[in-house]
Amino acid sequence: MKLVGQQLGWSEAKVSRVENAKQGIQEADVSAMLAVLRVTGSDRERLLKMAREIDQPAWWELGRSLPEQLTALIDAEQRAVRITDVTLNLLPGLLQTRAYTRAVMEASGLPADESDAMVSIRQVRQGILSNSDPTELRCLIDEAALVRPVGGPRVMAEQLRWIVSSAAQPNISVQVLPLALGAHAGLAGTFVLLEFVKARDVIYLEARSSGAFIDEPEDVALFTDAVSRVETLAFSPSASTEILEQYIRKYESEAA
Structure with a gap:
């Protein structure tokens, strides 16, 4: 993760916060990480979808x-x-x-x-x-x-x-x-x-x-x-x- 952070131009503090779940991660950040890691195709789309919806409660958990x-x-x-x-x-x-x-x-x-x-x-x-x-x-x-x-x-x-x-x-x-x-x-x-x-x-x-x-x-x-x-x-x-x-x-x- 540290090496990926360096390639993305992230500070060590940001890398640490992301690794320890103390800072949320935006879809743009996930997209950049996947590019560095050379993740493509359906795996990339699936992970981006998860990033978009990470703050949304599952619909079946609402109100019932x-x-x-x-x-x-x-x-x-x-x-x-x-x-x-x-x-x-x-x-x-x-x-x-x-x-x-x-x-x-x-x-x-x-x-x-x-x-x-x-x-x-x-x-x-x-x-x-x-x-x-x-x-x-x-x-x-x-x-x-x-x-x-x-x-x-x-x-x-x-x-x-x-x-x-x-x-x-x-x-x-x-x-x-x-x-x-x-x-x-x-x-x-x-x-x-x-x-x-x-x-x-x-x-x-x-x-x-x-x-x-x-x-x-x-x-x-x-x-x-x-x-x-x-x-x-x-x-x-x-x-x-x-x-x-x-x-x-x-x-x-x-x-x-």
């Missing part, structure tokens, strides 16, 4: 006490470069509309005020898919989730239209696992695979009122193998869009 598992999941989603959601009975949370999420929350017995709050939180979480450096999202959806009319035909038609629209984005892919498959590797249960730049992959398992992370490599490998197996059995993204559109027409006719 959240379950520890949910806070951990949100943090993991914010840091992930790719998220793979293998889902059976419900559509992926990061692609749910407000109406669909509200129907799910109400069915679980949440009071109206808590339901509204959780709907809003889920909507804000989806921002990782449309920011300046969007997270890649892969969704492997069992057709059973399309059959289940959560919220009724009108809600389902709107929900599936949103998924089709989202799947047109370059960072989002959606593949449907046909009911005709019968048993497949994803039937063991819904899970989310989160991948990071430098940290090891983790699996998130969600239960009714809690969740759990798995990060031991040998355990995670079982799930990544399941993803590979399911992916080869699923319809292609284009064929999946056709299936989604068939269900949209079905629900639209029922809602008419």
